[in-house]
Amino acid sequence: MVVGDKMPFPKRTSYYITSFFRSCDMDFQHDRQTTKWRWVLDVLLKLDEGVCSHPDLPSDQLLRVFKELLNPISFLKAEKDIDEALDELNKWLNLRGLGATLDGTNTCRIRNLGSGTMSSSNRSETRPLTSGELAQRKKVADFLESASEDDFTEHLLVPLFRRLGFHRVTATGHKEKLLEFGKDLWMKFQLPTGHWIYFCAQIKRDKLDSSASGGSKNVANVLAQANMAIGHPIFDSDANRTVLVDHVFVISAGEITRAAKEWIGSHLNAEKRRHIIFMDRDEFLDHAARILIDLNLEDVPLELDLDDVPF
Numbered sequence: 001m002v003v004g005d006k007m008p009f010p011k012r013t014s015y016y017i018t019s020f021f022r023s024c025d026m027d028f029q030h031d032r033q034t035t036k037w038r039w040v041l042d043v044l045l046k047l048d049e050g051v052c053s054h055p056d057l058p059s060d061q062l063l064r065v066f067k068e069l070l071n072p073i074s075f076l077k078a079e080k081d082i083d084e085a086l087d088e089l090n091k092w093l094n095l096r097g098l099g100a101t102l103d104g105t106n107t108c109r110i111r112n113l114g115s116g117t118m119s120s121s122n123r124s125e126t127r128p129l130t131s132g133e134l135a136q137r138k139k140v141a142d143f144l145e146s147a148s149e150d151d152f153t154e155h156l157l158v159p160l161f162r163r164l165g166f167h168r169v170t171a172t173g174h175k176e177k178l179l180e181f182g183k184d185l186w187m188k189f190q191l192p193t194g195h196w197i198y199f200c201a202q203i204k205r206d207k208l209d210s211s212a213s214g215g216s217k218n219v220a221n222v223l224a225q226a227n228m229a230i231g232h233p234i235f236d237s238d239a240n241r242t243v244l245v246d247h248v249f250v251i252s253a254g255e256i257t258r259a260a261k262e263w264i265g266s267h268l269n270a271e272k273r274r275h276i277i278f279m280d281r282d283e284f285l286d287h288a289a290r291i292l293i294d295l296n297l298e299d300v301p302l303e304l305d306l307d308d309v310p311f
Contacts, residue, residue, distance in 0.1 A: 001069060001085075001088070001089065002017065002020060002040050002044075002065070002069060003017065003036045003037050003040055005037060006085075006088055007084075008080055008081060008084035008085040008087075008088050009069075009080065009085050009088075010074050010075065010077070010078035010080055011078070012036075014030045014032045014036065015030075017030045017036060017039075017040065018030050020068060021043065023068050023071070024061070024064045024065055024067075024068045025064070026047075026061065026064075028043050044062070044065070047059055047061040047062050047065065048062055050062070054112075054117050054119065056112035056114070056115045056117040057098070057110055057112055057117060057119055058098075058110065063110055063119045066089075066100065066108050066110050066119075067107060067108045067119075069085075069089070069108065070082060070085060070086060070089070070100070070102065070108035071108075072106045082102075082106075086100060086101075086102065086108075093110070094113070097112060097113050097114055098110055098111065098112060098113060099111045099113050101130055101132065103128075103130055104128060104130070109130075111293075113293075113294060114163055115163050115164065115165065115291065116163060116164075116287075116290045116291030116292070116293065118290065129286070129289050129290070132293060133289040133290055133293055134289065136288070136289050136292065136293045136295075137285050137286070137288065137289035139297055140156065140285055140288045140289065140292065140295075140297065141285055143155075143156070143297045144156075144253045144281070147205075147253070148205070149184070149203060149204070149205045149253075150171075152203060152205060152253050153171045153184055153185055153201075153203050154171050155297065156284075156288060156292070156295075157171075157185060157201065157203065157251065158171055158185070159292060159295060160284075160287060160288060160291055160292060161185075161187055163291050163292070164291065165189065166187040166188065166189050166199070167187065167188050167189065167190065168187060168188055168236075168238065169185065169187040170185065170186055170187065171184065171185045172184055172185065172186075183200040183201070183202070183229050183232075183234065183245075184200075184201055184202055184203040185200065185201040185203065186198065186199065186200040186201070186234050186245065187199050187200075188236065196236075196239075197246040197247070198234065198236075198243050198244070198245045198246050198247075199245060199246065199247050199248070199249060200229050200234070200245045200247075200248055200249070201248070201249035201250075201251050202222055202225050202226055202229060202248060202249070202250050202251070203251045203252075204218065204222065204250075204251070204252045204253070204254070205252075205253045205254065206218065206252070206253070206254045207252065207254035207255045207256075207257070208222060208250075208252050208254070208255070208256045208257065208260040208280075209255075209257045209259060209260050210257070210259045210260045210262075210263035210264075219260045219263055219264060222250055222264065223263075223264050223267055223268070226248050226250065226264070226268075226272075226275075226276060227268075227272070229245060229248050230244075230245065230248060230272055230275055231244075245275070246275065247275050247276075247277055248275050248276055248277065249277050249278075249279055250264070250276060250277070250278050250279070251278075251279045251280075251284065252279075252280050252281060253281055253284070254280070254281050255280055255281055255282075256278050256279075256280035261278055264276065
């Protein structure tokens with residue numbers, strides 16, 4: 001693809017192969033003697049051993065090569081179809097659990113199809129959603145409109161947390177409500193040091209609000225369940241011992257108002273307050289759009305939510 005032996009890609013002579021790597025800010029110069037594709041392969045193998053800012057993605061230098069490989073200016077000059085080249089590149093990347101996409105500025109970004117990590121930026125920076133991600137965000141939002149709490153948990157949250165790197169993601173479900181002790185879902189995460197920290201989630205379908213009009217019953221119920229979750233241990237069968245959770249996610253398929261967050265925080269002491277992590281509808285949908293982009297929800301059978309039956 002770099003040399004241009006693949007039809008959709010611009011053909012590059014020895015001079016332009018050197019120019020290609022200089023555009024990537026790399027000082028490689030083709031010797032005009034070695035076969036072009038063999039020389040490029042040796043360079044790419046060296047780059048593959050470079051530093052990775054994202055463990056789920058190729059090396060930083062290879063990501064720069066992918067970006068230059070789909071430089072729209074090169075395709076304009078060569079009168080080649082960049083969309084065909086993108087499809088050809090994805091045939092190869094998809095076999096390795098990766099995918100390429102062009103963002104709103106026609107810059108090539110590489111995504112890990114499992115974790116959703118994208119080469120757009122560092123982890124702490126928020127980037128705009130691509131057109132494909134916006135379409136998936138709408139699909140997930142539509143699914144939430146008729147999904148029960150168990151559907152939300154099992155078909156969306158469980159795969160989300162698994163792809164984010166959590167281990168043993170376990171949903172309790174309505175069948176074991178008496179045994180869940182405020183935990184609709186629990187999981188664990190391994191630190192780079194090898195130590196484990198434990199999480200559970202209290203999951204709600206509806207908006208959480210502490211105002212009189214919204215009703216404070218649901219937020220008071222969340223508070224009671226969060227207290228229960230923090231204080232009651234879980235059994236980790238991998239370690240064959242009981243452990244206390246380190247953090248509790250309060251997740252809602254609807255809005256979690258600022259008043260609700262403040263009300264819960266004001267009713268917890270400083271020690272317990274630090275355990276709580278909020279995730280509302282908008283935040284969840286943004287995560288789902290990026291990380292669950294290939295998740296097919298069309299054939300998921302929806303359960304009847306018994307809490308909503310009007311009789």
